[in-house]
Amino acid sequence: MINSISILREIIAYVFLITGTYFLISNAIGMIRFPDFYLRLHASSKCLIAGSISVLMGCIVLEGISYISLKLIIIIIFLLITNPVAIHAIAHFAYNYSIKPQKIVKNDIKQ
Amino acid sequence: MIEIIIIVILISALLTFYRVIKGPTLFDRIAAADSIGIMFLLVLVLLSIYFQRQIFIDVAIVYALLLFVDVLIMAKFFGR
Numbered sequence: 001m002i003n004s005i006s007i008l009r010e011i012i013a014y015v016f017l018i019t020g021t022y023f024l025i026s027n028a029i030g031m032i033r034f035p036d037f038y039l040r041l042h043a044s045s046k047c048l049i050a051g052s053i054s055v056l057m058g059c060i061v062l063e064g065i066s067y068i069s070l071k072l073i074i075i076i077i078f079l080l081i082t083n084p085v086a087i088h089a090i091a092h093f094a095y096n097y098s099i100k101p102q103k104i105v106k107n108d109i110k111q
Numbered sequence: 112m113i114e115i116i117i118i119v120i121l122i123s124a125l126l127t128f129y130r131v132i133k134g135p136t137l138f139d140r141i142a143a144a145d146s147i148g149i150m151f152l153l154v155l156v157l158l159s160i161y162f163q164r165q166i167f168i169d170v171a172i173v174y175a176l177l178l179f180v181d182v183l184i185m186a187k188f189f190g191r
Contacts, residue, residue, distance in 0.1 A: 014112060021119050024153075027146060028126035037139055040130070044142050048149055055116075055153050059160055071168045072156065075175060079149070082179040086145060089183055093190025094138040 009061060016058030023051030036102050037094065045087040052079055113161050117154055124150040141185050148178040 030043030056076050060069045095109070127150070130143040152171050159167035 017113075017116050020153075021116055021123075024120055024123045024150060028123040031127050031130045031143060031146065037136060040139060041142055044146050048146055052149050052153055055120075056156065059156055062160060068159075068165060068168060071172065075152075075156070075168075075172060078172070078175055082175070083149070086179055086182045086186075087142070090138055090142055090145075090186045093186045094136070096191045097138070099136055099138065 013058045013062040016054050016061060020051045020054030020058060023047045023054060027051060037099055038091070038101050041087060041091055045084065049079065049083050113157055117157050117161075120150055120154055120157075124154075137189055138186070141182060141189070145178070145182050148174075148181075152178070 024047070027043060027047035030047060031040055034040045034043055053076055056072050056079075060072050063069050063072070100107075124147050127143050127146050131140050131147070134140040134143065152174055155167055155171045155174065159165065159171070
């Protein structure tokens with residue numbers, strides 16, 4: 001009974017880990033293949049936060065309830081707060097540096 | 112199984128490093144460096160699970176905090 005529960009826990013943990021590595025590989029391919037700066041920023045923000053949170057959730061399930069999982073939950077909350085702030089700051093300063101998107105139809109920010 | 116996942120994350124960080132070398136603008140390099148930093152944070156957490164060392168996770172927390180401050184200061188210094 002205990003053995004089957006531990007096997008089920010490992011299966012769930014490895015599903016989380018493999019999903020996270022898939023998102024990280026898609027982040028790398030997006031950083032290489034996209035043609036524009038803002039498209040690269042889009043791929044970087046969404047795929048990176050999904051992949052990192054999925055990998056950390058897999059580590060929490062693999063480790064069980066202890067001090068290590070508490071620290072991992074702290075890292076997850078910190079990444080959820082800070083990564084959109086950092087990406088938004090990069091986009092804001094890059095727009096003020098006059099990097100415009102390619103093939104733009106209508107610019108809503110410019111008065 | 113964890114070794115294979117660490118190697119795949121390192122390969123993905125190596126693919127992202129292409130954008131650091133050959134970025135057209137400077138902000139591409141900053142965003143790619145941010146991605147590489149978070150990937151190495153995940154490698155650090157997975158190494159802590161693999162070697163059963165608790166001290167690596169404390170290093171990972173401090174690394175995440177310094178990475179955030181680092182990216183903000185670089186964007187504010189080089190931007191306008």
